[in-house]
Amino acid sequence: MQNPPQGASDSLILAALPAIEAAARLSSFTRAAQELGLTQGAVSRRIQSLESHLGVALFTRQGRAVKITTDGLRLAESATAILRQIESTRLELSGDLTGSLRIGVLPSLGGLWLAPRLQAFTRLHPGLSVSVSTVDADFSAAHKDPVNWDPSLLDIVLTWGHGGWTPLTAISLFREEMIAVCSPDFKARHGIEITADLWTAPRLAHTTRPNAWDAFAEARSVSVTSGLQPQLAFDHFYMIREGALAGSGAALLPAFLIADDLAKGTLIQTGPTWPTGAQYAVVGTSTAFARPAAKAFLDWLAVV
Template sequence: MASRRLPSLKALRAFEAAARHGSFSRAADELGVTHAAVSHQIRALEEELGAGLFHRTGRAVELTERGARLLPVLTAAFDQIGEGWAQAGARDSAALTVSVEPSFAARWLVLRLGKFYRAHPDIELRLLPSSEVVDFERSDVDIGVRYGLGHWPDAITEKLFDATNYPVCAPSLLDPKKPIRKPEDLKNYPLLHEETMQHWLNWLEAAGVKNPRWAAKGPLFIEASLALQAAAGGQGVALANDTLAMADLAEGRLIRLFDIETPDEESYWLVYPERSAAKPKVAAFRNWIREEAGLQATAMGGGAGRGRGRK
């Protein structure tokens, strides 16, 4: 059987929501992301397709002929996926199914799960790393950790962490002949981007760099964890936050280059449906992860993982 050639599922989800609502803003609200994130995903889909999916007129958007053909196919496909997942079989009542943003799962959660297992050996934990927003009504997911604005009408939300961005790199990347003393010096090194190049442009502008158009180039990664892994491998300078980079900073695989940081519009949230609120296994996970989040906040407040930042 020939392998399927598919575009990004995140991009398809953004298009389907925007087309169904007839609005990028309402799609962003449904998915719990920014309007810019939806626009970026759809633009990337159109570039891959080589054709427009929307006619854009001011604030209004209207499907092109190609977009109109694609919408019902995708809506039916996502509905079928949701139904199939819901029918995949009843879970053991002792199991706790957690949907987790992949970078957060790899770089924060799994590093701490040993504590949860020791405290709750009777709970079987099932992790589902995914950037997609889980439909609690159509799945058996009990609780999740999402990265976004916190606007998910199907769930109770509790903020775990805010996110701020600052540059990091591997110590081995630094060349004595090309010292990094001020933000402008970053133009001498490859910049690693996550999802969009706008993050770097925003940080450089906040750092006082004039017309940082030279930053709009370099490798582009879909997941933050991949950009940080590339940075730790000496491939360039990435923008990071304490939540994802703390372990690498503490162990010296990454160093922080400047104290200048920019706030991220999106944060990490604990989310769960009303039906899960009273479940003892959900309460156990909620209490544990909130305690761990508090420990991290204390460590961050004490300057842990700061590396050798420059002001």
């Protein structure tokens, strides 16, 4: 068989590079096709054509599952480096970011902190498409920062923990400091004068951090002999915040989530600040963090 012209070989390789990189990273032709805006058949044909041209198997197929071969991994690593360099050069020439950025975030962190600020980032990069979805965190002391999301589907995750998330890369966003707060009306109705008075009034609890009030009292040396047990418990901090604003009870909330409420006076601090030892962090793979969109977002987070 006569070899194709050099130009045809170059075109074949260049067309297949994004498909190889995405398929290797996602371990799926279907998910690679979705990310690239192609059909699954188009991705498969590009990879098969390159395999035929090179005379090597880049992936093994078992039904719908695909597994990259040693040769495929070598080519995928080269494809990643080449595509990253092309994107970096393009950005230097145009000055604009395009493409997509997929962010995962805890519900309260996303709703109360990230969402109101995110438009400042998108204004800086109008050509970038940003999608935000929620992730869960494990607040149990018995667990050490599990990665309970699929890192191949999210470029960056904003979550809570103690600095684990192995084997991913983690960058600390801010340390968690909890504050006991209530509404001005609640404070007046229940005669809250000192922190210990909170135990004589309704308190709101977090269902996944049920011992937070006890830990707060112990850490800040609050003298509590007895008191009412929390009657209302919620899954998320944004629910607890709404309950506190409505005067349903006193609340323990992360300081950064209620900074505006404290400034406006709609919530009042009723006890000392409690550093919990945990942190909120930005987590992702080193490959994802190296992408221009993710790097721009990380740079923005550093100054927001």
